[in-house]
Amino acid sequence: MLSAMAAPIDPELLETAVTFARQAGELTLRYFRRDDLAIDRKGDGTPVTEADRGAERLLRELIGEHFPDDGILGEEEAETPGTSGRRWIIDPIDGTKAFTHGVPLYSNLLALEDADGIAIGVINIPALGETVAAGRGLGCFANGAPVSVNQHATIDGAYLSTSGYTPWDDACLLRAKHAGLTLRTWGDGYGYLLVATGRIEAMFDPVAELYDLAPVPVIIAEAGGRFTSLDGQEGPGHGNGLASNGLVHDELLAILNG
Numbered sequence: 084m085l086s087a088m089a090a091p092i093d094p095e096l097l098e099t100a101v102t103f104a105r106q107a108g109e110l111t112l113r114y115f116r117r118d119d120l121a122i123d124r125k126g127d128g129t130p131v132t133e134a135d136r137g138a139e140r141l142l143r144e145l146i147g148e149h150f151p152d153d154g155i156l157g158e159e160e161a162e163t164p165g166t167s168g169r170r171w172i173i174d175p176i177d178g179t180k181a182f183t184h185g186v187p188l189y190s191n192l193l194a195l196e197d198a199d200g201i202a203i204g205v206i207n208i209p210a211l212g213e214t215v216a217a218g219r220g221l222g223c224f225a226n227g228a229p230v231s232v233n234q235h236a237t238i239d240g241a242y243l244s245t246s247g248y249t250p251w252d253d254a255c256l257l258r259a260k261h262a263g264l265t266l267r268t269w270g271d272g273y274g275y276l277l278v279a280t281g282r283i284e285a286m287f288d289p290v291a292e293l294y295d296l297a298p299v300p301v302i303i304a305e306a307g308g309r310f311t312s313l314d315g316q317e318g319p320g321h322g323n324g325l326a327s328n329g330l331v332h333d334e335l336l337a338i339l340n341g
Contacts, residue, residue, distance in 0.1 A: 089199035091220025096195070098196075100203050101146045101216045104193045107138040110207030111176055115210060116185045130179050136317075138175035138191060146171050153195075158294045170196045172293035172297035178271035187211055190272030194297035200318065204298025207270040215276045217298075217305035225280050232308035232328035233281035238338070239263050241331050246270030246322055250290040255339055262338045278326045279306040285327040285335055289313070296324045305324045308332075312340060 114120055114134035118177055122130050139159045147163075147185055155316035156167030158175035159311055171193065176182050178189035187210030192293060195203040196250035205216040215230065218222040223230050243264045248256060269277055272295075274286035279302050288295065303310040309329040315336060 089202075089219055092147065092195075092202045092218040094218065096222055097203055097216060097218035097221060099149065100193055100195060100205050101207075102207040103142055103190045103216060104207040104216075105209070105214060106145065107142050107175060107191045107193075107209045110134070110138050110141055111189075112193065112209050113158060113183070115182065115187075119193065120183065122183050130183055132179065132183065135176045135179060139173055142171075142173050142175065142193065156294065158292070168198055169202075172196060172294050174272075174294040174297070177304065178273070182269065182324060188269065188273040188275070192272050192294065192298050194301075194319075197296070201301045202300040204261070204300070206276045206298055206302065207213075208273055208276065213276065215279050215302060217279075217302040219301055219305070221270065221305065223279055223302055223306035224252065225276075227340075231279045231280060231306050232303070233284065234330065235284050235328060236330040238331055238334055242267060243285045243287060243335070244269045244277065244283055245287050245289075245293065246274065246275040246291075250288075252289065254341060255289070258338050258341055264338075271295075273307065275326050278328065279303055281328075283304075284331055286324065287325045287335075287339065288325050291324055294321045296320075297323060299326055300317060303327075311336070 111134045139157045152167035154170035155163040174192035177192045182189040191207040193205040204220045207214045244267045277283045298312045303326045309332045310326045313323045
């Protein structure tokens with residue numbers, strides 16, 4: 084949970100996090116759309132590639148070199164405990180299905196958590212050359228320029244994106260459809276980037292892991308929006324997430340919850 088009393092983060096730390104995420108993105112681009120890309124299946128049936136593993140390994144090495152006392156939680160390797168009270172959270176490729184199908188909307192996600200919650204968030208879209216990043220108390224930036232959510236205040240005409248419709252409850256999906264929302268699947272980290280930069284009103288994931296959502300709370304908050312779980316809790320660790328411009332948030336929660 085983000086604390087209103089928490090101290091702003093060091094701007095240099097935010098810049099370092101952006102640099103790390105972009106380096107991971109450059110690594111993934113070496114594998115993107117390669118005909119010989121090997122795709123394995125994890126225990127839950129989801130795809131994983133050498134690009135996922137390589138990007139996480141790179142990020143762990145960079146963090147370990149520069150911040151050896153910090154903990155690390157990533158999708159592909161076991162958690163590394165730390166002693167500093169800070170933890171980096173990594174999703175080396177958010178949107179591996181997009182990545183393996185040659186769709187350029189996949190992202191590299193990196194977050195830093197401290198005693199006051201998520202302090203830094205980075206969503207890097209390497210194939211598009213877009214990076215959105217935020218630090219607590221510093222604002223939200225797209226490729227270095229300040230950005231904010233839009234001011235669309237009604238459900239009518241609002242765009243709601245999602246990573247895919249398979250995990251949705253059927254009744255929930257029908258409620259969203261009949262409410263007059265424009266539904267799209269500009270999903271995974273890219274959808275949250277679109278909210279933060281004001282291009283759409285909301286992004287919803289009915290099922291998501293911590294590493295899928297870790298950068299989102301600080302990015303959306305610093306862009307002037309709102310991020311909660313489906314039951315209204317703050318923070319990224321509740322198994323689902325709704326990001327919005329804030330103006331349509333409560334009405335969206337009511338629609339999605341029925």
